[in-house]
Amino acid sequence: HRAAGLHLKHGDEFSIVNEKSMFLFSQIKEAASMAAIESALATLGLNTAQIDGVFSILAGILHLSNIVFVEEENSEGTAAKIDSDSILHLKYAAECWGLEPHIIRNLLSKREVTTRGESYLVQYTPMEANFARDATCKSVYESLFSYIVKSVNRSLATAAGGSSANPTIDLSSAYFIGVLDIFGFENFTHNSFEQLLINYANEALQNTFNEQLFEKELQLFREENIDFSVSDCPTNKACVNLIAGRNNSIFKTLDSVSRQPKPSDERFCEELHKAYSLDKHFLGVHRKDMRSKFCIKHYAGDVTYNISSTSSATTSNSGTSGWISKNNDSVPDALVYLFTESKLPQFKALNGLNQSSTSVDLNSAANNIPARRKSVMMRPTIVAIFSKSMDDLNALLLSTSCQFVRCIKPNEAMLPGEFNNCYVMEQIRSLGILQACEVLKVSLPTRVSYATLKASLADVIKKVQHLFTGDSEVVLIACLLRAFSISPELYRLGRTMVFFRPGQLARLENILHHNSSNGGANGKEQANSDLIKAIEQS
Template sequence: MASPVNIIVGSHVWVEDPVLAWIDGQVTRLDGQDVHVKTTNGKKVVANVSKVFPKDTEASPGGVDDMTKLSYLHEPGVLQNLATRYELNEIYTYTGNILIAINPFQRLPHLYDTHMMEQYKGAALGELSPHVFAIADVAYRAMKNEGKSNSILVSGESGAGKTETTKMLMRYLAHLGGRSGVEGRTVEQQVLEDREKFKLENPKSFHYLNQSNCYELDGVSDAEEYLATRRAMDIVGISEEEQEAIFRVVAAILHLGNIEFAKGKEIDSSVIKDEKSRFHLNTTAELLECDAKNLEDAMIKRVMVTPEEVITRTLDPESALSSRDALAKTIYSRLFDWIVEKINISIGQDPNSKTIIGVLDIYGFESFKHNSFEQFCINFTNEKLQQHFNQHVFKTEQEEYEKEQINWSYIEFVDNQDVLDLIEKKPGGIIALLDEACMFPKSTHETFAQKLYQTFLKNKRFIKPKLSRTNFTISHYAGEVTYLADLFLDKNKDYVVAEHQDLLTASKCRFVAGLFPPLPEESSKSSKFSSIGSRFKLQLQSLMETLSSTEPHYIRCVKPNNVLKPAIFENLNIIQQLRCGGVLEAIRISCAWIPRLDVHLMSLFSDLVFLLLKYWMGTLMTRLPAR
């Protein structure tokens, strides 16, 4: 983003800062391409003129509600505007038609009540303050008036507030559709005993809940959230008996995650580690209504059937942990699918409807200390959606400029097609190579990694980390992520372990047994390989086809800080998210045509003035007496 005005001595400017991202100051000297700046915190900085940006000294103290209204559409100006608004609890800001939503990490109920919904009903975008309701309303009116399906894509990294934003969208759309009346209906306000019954007295002690170290948020009541969930279940027709079973299964999964293993007496064998683990084992069995010994065996033993004999082998502690997690994921997956199907049946779409509004709440781009197959799939999804965002925002906008005959210059943005080719291209993409490795019995994570190294030796998006025989790095649009290939083969194989299936099919709980109906005889004896990666790719392709048939609207959620607390605005963190999400490029495209539009209008204005002057002079000349 080149500076749109000349930088001179005395200019108030922004320069980069390693802690604050950007800091303001005043130019003290110019030395060729070097600009000397004294910052407001007393530092003296020398920066290249291309990295020095003018500061708007007349900016509104409350910021602007649309980035395109900024005097200077550059990164520090955008950051300052967001910070100013966030300090005033103005968490929503437009960038043209894109809504940026910064998580306040606190309840702001006045923003989402029925009165607020009525205000946004039928209002044009930009007529009122930026709001998630405004985006929902635009999508709804477009669907009703133009007869075209619309979609709202809510994106952002974990903790940015995507799910809460999606809830607000759904609530508003339900309000417009006349379905919100059920919200206030009388429901018995009773919470069945939201820990004692399921032995969940201390949530902090559960391994599966102990990943983020965040157990509560200011202004968020677990009891109220639990009650709201029960109400929602009532509304969509999940019976009280089914609700009870759902919570039993969720509690069982939590207890399952606390079962640990120690080395057994035999080689490559394991046993329940201690009495604490034994307690969680027994509680899991009690909640799932299955035999505790069978549950233990299902996690630490495997039965192999050969034409000659039946062989039982034991698992070492590490493999037993993987077996435990696989069982938890299987149960959770079946429960999730059951709930989705139940809801879809309950609120089933009108089969005669030709238009829809799709609301997509996607998991954000992930880059942890240890990244495995799950992060690979999540980041693959984000690459796909980023490409969709690029194509729609930039291509559509630039086509509009051509249509309006506006003098514009093409905006460069990061094209991530090469990353997608690296991941999904047939036959040589990572997913294809992973499937190939999974189908060969002698393949290991090391042979898989070596195959990747050989295949993508010259690919600029693929990096082999030094001193590693199994890790690989992909240069994503949002930055480099290093993946541990160690469990890729196991996690790509989609089959339910026969011991897990048998255990849960035999459950005395009708609900649990219903999640695991008996398999046909022929499929229960053998587990044919089915690729999770390939199926994921197909589902993603189907999603993109659906999105392509709709008019998209974008909401970019931003996490303001990593401690998940209100009133904290971490500049570097936010800038990274804006860069990764393509928001700054979207602002740049606005920046590209606004100055040129001004020139275009000035040109028209000049022509108009000239014609008027010519006409006036001509009229004047006819009135002047001849000399």
């Protein structure tokens, strides 16, 4: 019933999805899946109207993605016009979002340009209208995703005793468990802008893995004078900096070229070869390809990126998508106007949830296009937004204690029952697993400071302290552990803390709760007396 009300039938009707990824509401299995999703949304605290609003917004995205533009000649030249076969999708998109069709039509057909304090309207070409349509779809979907995440946080905060009126969870001060399932490294025959973003994310997270597992661990061992032997620790910081460094990087070059008058993908590629030809992670290509390709030596392998679009990437509904165009794939200024004018409460609630949208004045101009502020800040590009997201994610990961699950493909063709030794070993080396195993040989996961041990046994320490006059603190701690019958093979003594091998957490807990685990004053006194004798014998 909901599908019919939203004018949805089959997934193969919509260009943004295919029949394999679209919910087919007529099938019982998919209906059960939809029921599970609705139940989950209800658990998050969304009422029936809000749930209906979520699906209505999604349906609007589907309909909007089906709008096709054709060329129309007018007094200003070539302009974009919505194809007659798409008018129904325009009507349905507006209906799903609680808007009048002409508001969406104006958003996708023209933009306001401000020059020297004067504003005027410029009509989109069909290609520009395609970009505006796609950017709007992505922005609304991103905002809806943020809306769902906020609902999850609100539900968790309330369940944890927080206030539903103030559901913000401060991850810097709250206990939380996070699961990050990332997209894998990609290396295809034709690698474009999207592959660079995905592979940069993998590079950045691999760098986090290196810092968590190697750098911090080995630095601690050095500071604590724990002997260890490990080969050179893997590092991919140089590659991360090449792609997204703050000063000179591929992303910075792309942004710089994107802001030039009449930017081109070929110019961007030429600038890369001029700037980074001496970088060991920027590999050379054939001279004839220097305007269309560049190659990066990633931790997982060498990847050649193509600047020029393939013929398959160019369609009548999407236009040619080059790197400059994709990087400048920014949200139309008037998108905020859609949110504020909507009669659908859930669509209104999306306003301000998209990090790539810009704030604009809502004073209506001709044809309902809002005027820009005169002092408009430069809008962030896609790579700028993506880099900021990765920086925030890495900062969060580095503030936590991470556990890593590394997935190894048994063969390149992903066939069952086939194990390619060379292919597997190449992955093991590139992921730093061999070096990780060397670090894990030391394997001292449980640590406690000498100060904590002494504080938990303060009464005992006072009575035996005189026995260790002139001795280092390490001698006292060693005798204390021996009194608890812990073999020296099960721990290592550092400068300020004890490092226990795996499986010794229970013994450590027994030490730290020695006083509280012996019931009554008499029991505590007897336990301390026995411990003092054991220390004296040590």
